[in-house]
Amino acid sequence: MDYAEIKPKFLKEKLVEKHTNFLSDYKKKLKDIKRLGVLEEKIDQLAHWIDNIEGDKTPDLISEKYSAEDELSKIGDFLGSLSHKNTAEITQKISEHEIALEYWEKK
């Protein structure tokens, strides 16, 4: 690109695009953090059931527990070190990006 051709409109569009992407990313992370809690709870529950319930229902529970663990693993990979402890921080980020997005969209 030719930096001499840069115009305000182009810069605004770039910022709207950047903030939209950040917002999308953070919102997904926030959703995944919430899902993370649900999955951890589900796995605990399934583990408890597997340990305590006898009979032919066990294979289904084990399968469901594996499925939950697999999903948890994928979300863990995506979130990295993030956890429900970071919820407030991510919420703050989302708020900041929304303010910025609104500013650049209106400017």
Added chain:
Amino acid sequence: MNERELKKKANSLRHEIDSRRKKLSDIFGKLRVHQSDSRELKKKRDSLNDEIKELSQKIKVYKGKRDKLNKAVGKLASSRRKFMGDLKHLGGKQSDSRKIRTQLENNVKNTEQLIEGVLKDKFSVFVSEEISLRDEKRLFDLILDLSAKLIAARDASKIQEKIMEDFKDSEELSSRLGSMGDEFSVLSEISDEYHKKVIETYEEIRKKKTLSSESHSKLKEKYGEMDPLRKQIAGIKEEIVKLQEEITPINEELEDIRRKREEKKKLELAKEATEKLKTLKRVSLADLKLILDHGKID
């Protein structure tokens, strides 16, 4: 007139004719001298006129060459003026360009590459990194400012390039002007030489024309001298014709007298021969011829 008177008259006329013929001979002698002189003068005049013609042709050639050179010199002078105008204009443009360049350089403060590098980094942060809205606002203004400076820097570069081109053109023009000056001098010198030749040849022609005119005047004088001689000749010839017309009947009359006398004498001789033939019974062959032509044989 009797024979003696006739002879006297004839002799007198013959003498007159001879006298006139002698006079004619003298006049022809003089005329021949004049004619010879005239031929020489005419030859000289015609030769001079031929030389004048040749010189006039030379003048035409010299003038043609001179005029052609003058035309070339004129064209060269016109081109030179144009080049000098261009050079002056270029000089002015360079001065303007330098001022603009200085102004732009003061505004830009950085080189084009440096600005572009900074702009690239700032833009990257601006569009990809998570920074505060405050920083974004600051970068927004900075990027636009740098972008404007980049344009100014590029303009300055273009002007610099133009200045260099103008300098190059200016040098080429100066060099061309120099060679044009040399060419101008050479062409002018050659043209002057031809002009001098034209003047010299005109002078030569003028001298030859004077000589030719002199020869022509002398020739006219000669013709003037010959005319009365020719008139004299014509007059004398007429007189001779008249004298001959006068003498002819006298000569005829004398011839008639002479013939009659001869005839009479032959008759007498023939008579004598006839008598001789009668007496001697024989005559000479001449006498016999006389007898046969004029005599009688009984």
